[in-house]
Amino acid sequence: MKKSFVSCFVAIVFFVFIVPQHSILAATILPVKTKTHDYKGQKYVQLTGGKKSVTDKINKELKLHAVTAAKVNTDVKKENKAHFYNSTSSTKYNKNRQLSVVFIDAIYTGGAHEMFSTYTYNYNLDTGKKIELKDIAYTDSQISNMIISISYNLTLLKESGRAIFDENIFDFPISQDTPFYLYDGGIVIKFHPYEVAPFSEGFVDVKIPYSVINGPDIAKSNNTTAPSSSYIESNIDDDFEGYDEGNLYELSNGQIWKQVEFKYSYTYSYRPEVVIYKDGSRYYMKVDGMTDKVQVERIK
Numbered sequence: 001m002k003k004s005f006v007s008c009f010v011a012i013v014f015f016v017f018i019v020p021q022h023s024i025l026a027a028t029i030l031p032v033k034t035k036t037h038d039y040k041g042q043k044y045v046q047l048t049g050g051k052k053s054v055t056d057k058i059n060k061e062l063k064l065h066a067v068t069a070a071k072v073n074t075d076v077k078k079e080n081k082a083h084f085y086n087s088t089s090s091t092k093y094n095k096n097r098q099l100s101v102v103f104i105d106a107i108y109t110g111g112a113h114e115m116f117s118t119y120t121y122n123y124n125l126d127t128g129k130k131i132e133l134k135d136i137a138y139t140d141s142q143i144s145n146m147i148i149s150i151s152y153n154l155t156l157l158k159e160s161g162r163a164i165f166d167e168n169i170f171d172f173p174i175s176q177d178t179p180f181y182l183y184d185g186g187i188v189i190k191f192h193p194y195e196v197a198p199f200s201e202g203f204v205d206v207k208i209p210y211s212v213i214n215g216p217d218i219a220k221s222n223n224t225t226a227p228s229s230s231y232i233e234s235n236i237d238d239d240f241e242g243y244d245e246g247n248l249y250e251l252s253n254g255q256i257w258k259q260v261e262f263k264y265s266y267t268y269s270y271r272p273e274v275v276i277y278k279d280g281s282r283y284y285m286k287v288d289g290m291t292d293k294v295q296v297e298r299i300k
Contacts, residue, residue, distance in 0.1 A: 032099065032125055034091040041073070042066040042087045045101045054128035058099070062089070062121060065103055076109055083109050093182040097125045100181035102190075104203075118190050118203060120179040134176050136187055136210075141217040146208055147174065148218045150189060152231045153206045154196060155277045164204070166293065168196040170275050170286055186210045232276040240287060242266035243294050249274070249285065256300040257285060263294050 030049035037046050044066035047055045069087035076083040085107045093100035101121045108114035122131035137146045151170050158164040172195065179190045186209040193199045212218075219233060234251040247259045257276065273288040276296065286293040 032094060034094060034099075034101070036089060037063075037066075039063065039066040040070040042069040043089045044087070044103075045089045045091055047099075050125050051128075054125060057128045058121075058123055062101060065089075065119065065121075069105060072107070076107065080110070083107075084114075092120075092188075093122075093184075095184065098131065098182055099123045099125055102179075102181055113199070116193055116203070118179045118192065120181050120190065122180070122182055131182070132176060133178060133180055133187075136180075137213050142213050144217060144219045145213050145215060148233060149208045149212045150174065150206050151233075151275070151277075153208070154204075155231050157204065157206075159278065162197060162204070163201050164197050166284075169277065172196050183207065186213065231278070233273070234276075235271045235273055236269075236287065238271065240267075240269050240272050242268070243287075243290065243292070248299065249296070254300070255298060257283070257296040258299050259285075259294050260297050261295040263292065265290065265292065 029051060032050040032055065033048050034045050035048070036043055038044075044062050046059050046062065049055065066087060066089075069085055073085040076085055085105065087103055087105045089101060089103045091100070092102050099122070103119040103121075105117050105119065106114040107117075123129070124131060137143045150172065154164050154169045154172070158166075158169065172191065174189075180187045181190070182188075186207060189206045189208065191197070191204040191206070193202055195204070197204050232251075232253075232255070234253045234255070237250040237252045240249075243259060243263050243265045245259055245262045245264070249257045249259070251257070251274065252271070267289060269287075269289055274285060276283055276285045278284075283296050283298065284293040285296045
């Protein structure tokens with residue numbers, strides 16, 4: 001009887017003093033919520049809930065963006081009352097203990113229109129550490145897959161009617177500082193106006209799934225193609241001696257393409273990289289080291 005009483009007492013102590021402590025600790029970490037605030041006309045996001053030390057740190061960084069924008073706005077208005085700097089902010093992602101906040105800033109200092117820029121803040125809500133592009137794609141294979149996926153998606157956007165610059169489908173600005181934000185299945189790269197399209201297109205967003213970034217190395221796959229036959233990346237199988245109408249180009253993936261437009265440009269290289277993409281009903285080829293693309297059709 002005494003042993004039974006002691007066992008019961010120990011059980012009571014465990015549930016009263018041990019279990020509730022864990023429950024209370026868990027209850028104090030509330031889900032993070034976001035709300036837009038205003039500082040002297042500049043919009044910025046602030047967080048409530050979560051770990052207080054983390055939330056306070058993130059809130060300070062986000063508010064600093066608005067405070068800086070307000071100062072710049074004051075400075076440009078001193079030069080000309082018609083000038084301005086305006087910042088807006090929105091929450092793009094708040095799931096799985098991760099957060100993405102995007103600022104769109106506009107500055108007008110004369111000219112036909114204001115200029116836009118974007119700043120993205122991605123956080124781990126458990127640690128408060130910023131999530132950077134190098135945390136998403138850090139191996140050679142991941143970086144290669146990301147770049148190929150961007151080219152592929154820019155090609156699709158152009159096919160859909162967006163005015164993507166031809167020369168930027170395969171040559172676009174990308175670095176560890178490139179703005180991006182998270183979504184459920186991956187990341188979204190944001191290109192500024194003029195980077196890959198005219199100003200009228202605004203920001204160009206390109207979705208890249210984690211499954212593509214972390215998948216097999218596309219550049220080293222057997223057929224060296226992206227997820228669609230409208231985009232091919234390979235190598236010239238042997239010597240390359242420039243463009244000329246009627247030339248046949250044999251690729252290392254076994255395909256043979258014929259140049260069907262009059263364009264001549266001589267240069268020599270051995271097994272240069274080549275990309276072929278579809279624009280409307282036509283295919284174009286761009287060889288590494290050449291400044292122009294040429295229209296081609298597949299023979300084999």
